Amino acid sequence: MRKLKIAGCAYALPQDGKIRFKDQTRYRLKDGQTILDLAEEAANSALESAGLNISDIDIIIAAMATPMQAIPCNAALIHERIAKSTDIPAMDINTSCTSFISALDVAAYMTDSGRYNRMLIISGDTASAALNPDQKESYELFSDAAAAFIVTSEEGDSGVLYAAQKTWSQGAHDTELRGGCGLMPAFKLTDENKKDYYFDMKGLRVLRLSTSKLPEFFRSGLEESGVTLDDISLIVPHQASKALGLMMPLLGIEKEKYIDRVKDFGNMISASVPFILCQAIQEKLVNRGDILMLIGTAAGLTCNMLILRY
């Protein structure tokens, strides 16, 4: 076990940004708001929930799927909002939608070794910046949101028991946003290639690749970890889409064991896992000593899973 204790968390949604598509609720930033506002709010609330000040933090990790600017990294821009007068290091860790799981995995090496004793991990993305109104499936799926966690090196029973990641890049173009960055700069935008600058999801291809890879990834992860499904109190999956309700039974996970709030929040990209995990903690669906699993698929296609004792 790598010692790592969750000491606090919070999440933020755009105020007055609630919209609905039939029975599905989504949240979108309004003009004048940015994901930095949500990240700042979540980070400050997470600090408060842990009884800490920013000066207590040893590193700020932005675990986001999308860049806010091409330069500097997301963590530096968040640092400016919450830690401007400090010299706290700022770093981005990105495995797309499962960035929070990867960041927690990396963080556990640093808390366990004593390198950093208190870490602030922040996730969130501006989905609404590039949704394509003509691609209903994705246009109606995503929400803008942020979530933040404080993790510490406090001695005790809390820690990461197991973590794994795999990437199958035959899925690299099934979920993508091609335009705006190095390979296809903003200057190259024309009326003809406009759709390359929108988020593009081939839902059926993602689902097909995920269903072909996730069950074996899940099974072998459990086996390697030595943890059984019965040992696990709660599973927090990435809220990828309504297909969550198909995927979980495929893994042999019963409805009572995982949280599905896609209807209420949609896919919040990198914020999904920490947002839902924080809700579970606040609602006391998780108690100290419980074993949890975080799991999800991400653009890549990447699968991440992490088992921790809360």
Added chain:
Amino acid sequence: MRKLKIAGCAYALPQDGKIRFKDQTRYRLKDGQTILDLAEEAANSALESAGLNISDIDIIIAAMATPMQAIPCNAALIHERIAKSTDIPAMDINTSCTSFISALDVAAYMTDSGRYNRMLIISGDTASAALNPDQKESYELFSDAAAAFIVTSEEGDSGVLYAAQKTWSQGAHDTELRGGCGLMPAFKLTDENKKDYYFDMKGLRVLRLSTSKLPEFFRSGLEESGVTLDDISLIVPHQASKALGLMMPLLGIEKEKYIDRVKDFGNMISASVPFILCQAIQEKLVNRGDILMLIGTAAGLTCNMLILRY
């Protein structure tokens, strides 16, 4: 010491992409070439230099300063080029120009713990995608390049002796590329705000902040590490600009102890440190058992330093 052995490395420059500004040589991608081509070339050559195949690699880390696409992460796009039929995990680590140093720092926890035994770290950016012809200082400074390293968990004397990072976000907007991503999507580009979509460097401000922070960072790092300047055989600094020749003496580092090839290659963003380190290894300026320091400033403003025994 966290065990980590450099087992191979390589770098790549755009073929036929050499240009000159007076006595300064720079490299730029030509139409039809992308940074992915250079990353692929460097990665494959690094594998060859280590006598390994891609199937021997346990994780691919993209340590780049800029996104190639907003989604998926850079490492997944590189994975598609060099590891498509595998399930090797792909992850981005980003602290802007010093991303390679940060990635090596994180990697050393993973090799030391046995989590991953052979890691491929790739750096490189498309500087030329967003250089502003009207900002001569930056337009004439940067090169497109890539570099790749194989690091392993092999037992022995090689490893990371010390690493440190600090970020001062009062410098967050001194080196930036504001447009193209989440905060300012490509769709918002107009004739009026075009300069926001170009790379923007306030050289004098960067220099002023760097000279106010780097000396103390360097001094306290050496003190914490227990390593003296005399113990260090070679220092590989980020090739930020011609100001390197002013900065190094300010740190008390003599000309013989560090490598300055800004004249020959310019600032290669995230590729600078691994590119120059790899040249030093290939030219046998570094020998097994030698103590090296990697150091640099990055957009943020971030400072990184890492001391390793090669």
